[in-house]
Amino acid sequence: MMSHLRSGRLPDSAVRQESLRSLNLELVFRHIVTADRPISRTELANATGLTRPTITRIVEELLTGRLITESAVTHNGRAGRPRVGLTLSKTGPAGLGLDIRADGLAACVVDLTGTVRQLSFHPAPRSDAPTVLADLASMARAAVAAVAAELTVVNATLAVPGPVRDGVVQSAPALGWRCVDAAGPLRNRLGLPVTVDNEANLAALGEMYAGGPTDTSFVYVSGGLDIGAGIVLEGQLMRGTRGWSGELGHVSVHPDGEPCPCGSRGCLQTYASLSTILGEESAPADVTPDAVIINRAETGAPLTLAALERAGTALGIALSSMLNILDVNTVLLGGSFSLLSSWIIDIVKAEMDRRVLTASWAPIAIRPAVLGPDAAVIGAALTSIDEIRQHPTSWLARQTAGTA
Structure with a gap:
């Protein structure tokens, strides 16, 4: 054991145990995400096969991390006492979407439930890439500030009209852009991870999420x-x-x-x-x-x-x-x-x-x-929050580090 401590490595058994804890947490969270109504701790235990003590520990961790919240009582269709339901939190992490349109710029914030909490649009004349990205960053900061009392924006995604590779817009003839690094300037100005993607792809995802x-x-x-x-x-x-x-x-x-x-x-x-x-x-x-x-x-x-x-x-x-x-x-x-x-x-x-x-x-x-002209910016925001919906342990690790 001492040799492991000196080397900074955990024993294999500890690594496996930590991996199992993460897998169990993601399993429970996935059931809460996909449930069509608030789900009780008992229902989670039955659905996952995990023990009640394990469910209790995971639920407390998710509650502390502001990923879920306790809602009104829920019935499971059987006789007996109503149980406290668990559902996604509307006051935790959030995703930011940005969009460059034909007639201006748009910004959107969605919470973990996928609900749009902030949506803004500003007409903008055609301009050079640095000016557009600077204006977009100002809009983004305003959108983040508008929800800061309840939400923590964790990621941003930008929708652009053209093919993208590693955050660089390869070609957007309608914008007059070629080989423009869009992710870097936004990342520097916002202090957030920034992903750039084609606006039609993001809009299609937005429509799919919205059930269009x-x-x-x-x-x-x-x-x-x-x-x-x-x-x-x-x-x-x-x-x-x-x-x-x-x-x-x-x-x-x-x-x-x-x-x-x-x-x-x-x-x-x-x-x-x-x-x-x-x-x-x-x-x-x-x-x-x-x-x-x-x-x-x-x-x-x-x-x-x-x-x-x-x-x-x-x-x-x-x-x-x-x-x-x-x-x-x-x-x-x-x-x-x-x-x-x-x-x-x-x-x-x-x-x-x-x-x-x-x-x-x-x-x-x-x-x-269904989402009309807002599909791309909403899809971008939903994409930004989807990483946490898929892998909540990354958010929980950040929360733990912030309170250490």
Whole structure:
């Protein structure tokens, strides 16, 4: 034993015991997370097979760490005395989501239950990357401060319109970004771990968490600065070999068409992005582009209606190719497309019905996303808190270290 102490190593038996304690804690916590109502200590013992003393110790640890709370009494469907229920805490760790949109910046904080506790949006003109990230950091600090009395923000996730690798935005033509380190500046300014991911991927996760799609396989299409797709197959987000899947906006719908900022020609982006639909006349500084488009469409502006028809047709062509490959029959229109769905959804559906091989006997469902333009920032915040939902021991270790 003395040799172990001198070397700073624990005996193998102690390591195994500590690992078992962590596994048991995560098992109990997972049952609380997935329960559709407050769950009692007795029910946890029955569900996990752990002894009552072990359940009591784990529950006390989770209560002390502000991961769970005791709720009103709960009944397990059997005769007898009601028992105290346990449920996720709304006053413990929280996740921060950030989003760069076509018309501004957004920040969101969610608690451990997935409830949105803070959601803010600020219009922002197009600017260089350092300015955008500085403005975003200011928004993030304000969002964190707004919930600080009850919540501790532990992680942040940024949604960007382009492929990302190790926190670096490889290419975001709509932003004019190439090889921009987005994670580093935010991490330095916020003092938090920061993850950067494609906004369509995060929006698809947000919709899945929110229970939007009834199908476990679906394509989420995000329209805005750029056009991207989050692909979910059997409940799992499909990222591709390098995490760069879903760049639907740069699928060519007209090989000899208009040049695209990405360097190719005829990309969907050049026919269906917000800037293309908006046309040469820019939106006023205090009005979002999609609001301008909606106002023009509602008043029957011919150029706007024609642009929406071209956008819907091009989007239907691109999605048809994707659906023929993936064999998915549910499409969610998100981002600005959710706001413009009244004008484009029937056009997109008509194209897919003509072009998707299986459409005649396996109808395709297409509808606006539940979370609308906020899907990416909410999905980012939920992703930030998911690590603690999956591995609560990391949070508990931080709490213990903070009180040592």
